[in-house]
Amino acid sequence: MKHVYGYAFFSLLLFSMTVVPACSGQSNPPTPENKASGLDLLPATGSQIDEYVVEVFEDSKGHLWFGTIAKGAARYDGKTLRYFSTQDGLCDNTIVSIAEDKAGNLWFGTHAGVSKFDGKTFSNFTEEKGIHGPGGTMLVDRQGNVWVGTNHGAFRYNGDSFVEFKIPVPVIENPSYKWVPGKIWSIREDQKGNIWFGRDGYGACKYDGSSFTHFTKKDGLGSNNVSNILEDKQGNLWFATLTSDFPRNAKEGGLCRYDGKTFVPFPEMKGLHENDVYTIYEDRAGNIWIGAIGLGAYRYTDGRFTLYTEVDRKDLIYNFGIQGILEDRNGTLWFGFSGGLFRFSGTSFVNVTTTGPWK
Secondary structure (H helix, E strand, O other): OOOOOOHHHHHHHHHHHHHOOOHHHOOOOOOHHHOOOOOOOOOOOOOEOOOEEEEEEEOOOOOEEEEEOOOOEEEEOOOOEEEEOHHHOOOOOOEEEEEEOOOOOEEEEEOOOEEEEOOOOEEEEOHHHOOOOOEEEEEEOOOOOEEEEEOOEEEEEOOOOEEEEOOOOOOOOOOOEOOOOOOEEEEEEOOOOOEEEEEOOOEEEEEOOOOEEEEOHHHOOOOOOEEEEEEOOOOOEEEEEOOEEEOEEOOOOEEEEEOOOOEEEOOOOOOOEOOOEEEEEEOOOOOEEEEEOOOEEEEEEOOEEEEEOOEOOHHHOOOOOEEEEEEOOOOOEEEEEEOEEEEEOOOOEEEEEOOEOOO
16 A cells, blocks of 8 residues: 555555454564564664554653554653563554543543553453444543444443443435445534544534534535534634545535534645545644645645645655644644644644654
8 A cells, every 4th residue: 555645545545544453363463563472672773653643642651652553552651662462462553542530541442442541461352242343542531431333333431341331423425425324424512521532424413411403415414424523712613524525525514613693614625625534633832733634734724725845855745634633731742644644833734753853
């Protein structure tokens, strides 16, 4: 899949992210970073963290974690980069989401289920423990509930196993979807404690603890394929949506903002309308970052969008497929790309390999 550019490449990437086989049938990549101890010395010449860095997370200790598509989870503690893989106890080497609970356990959403890490050992929750379907988007809500979303829907942890959380299907006049109808792309909690689900083909759904409210393209969403949801500091909700592949419809998708009454799209912004948008993130200053497939990264500040496209390794930016964004406690912005890991210098994206530069 190297050096394949354009829409077809990103479609292949997403396909691989939804149909990767379970860990029992997946071999470990033959790299020095992925031996059983997880503490092996890295090559003197830096290699990519992984070809695809699909999640970036900072834990309560300040350690940075990177979810990869093939090498498991990579942790940088400020001095050393360590990989955790199936050889260390992870359920699967494709890590699409990371969350931390109140006890400090880390939860990894994978294509074969969920792994919980207590700092020493992994506990795995797969089909035998109630989780069905690949995927792995995760949330630990303020009540301590652990949620996971897969191609087969949403599941909630009961302290022993995961139980399916059934979400009603709204009435859609002209059904369409990106990959799998009902797939949970995103799970978020708003300031009021409502749980939001971004769904493939079914729009967005808000759960207030007792009832469900559906939002679809008819209400103002860019499409019914909601890939990401963000609530900003002002209480506005931002929805990233996707074009539909079944049937193919290029006249939908993009970014929109919801103030509780009205959905506002951004048709004047190239790449944020009638396009696939997967990633939205708010930094501590209140800037909204949006990954626009095929174009770059937008920063939204005080009602204005600024587009950033400059990178030091253009050969690694596969169609500007931004997978994850994080601002760490030191104020550094990290971007997981189709191509590797990057940090933002203030004006451009700098490639970070296994040997850095980390600062």
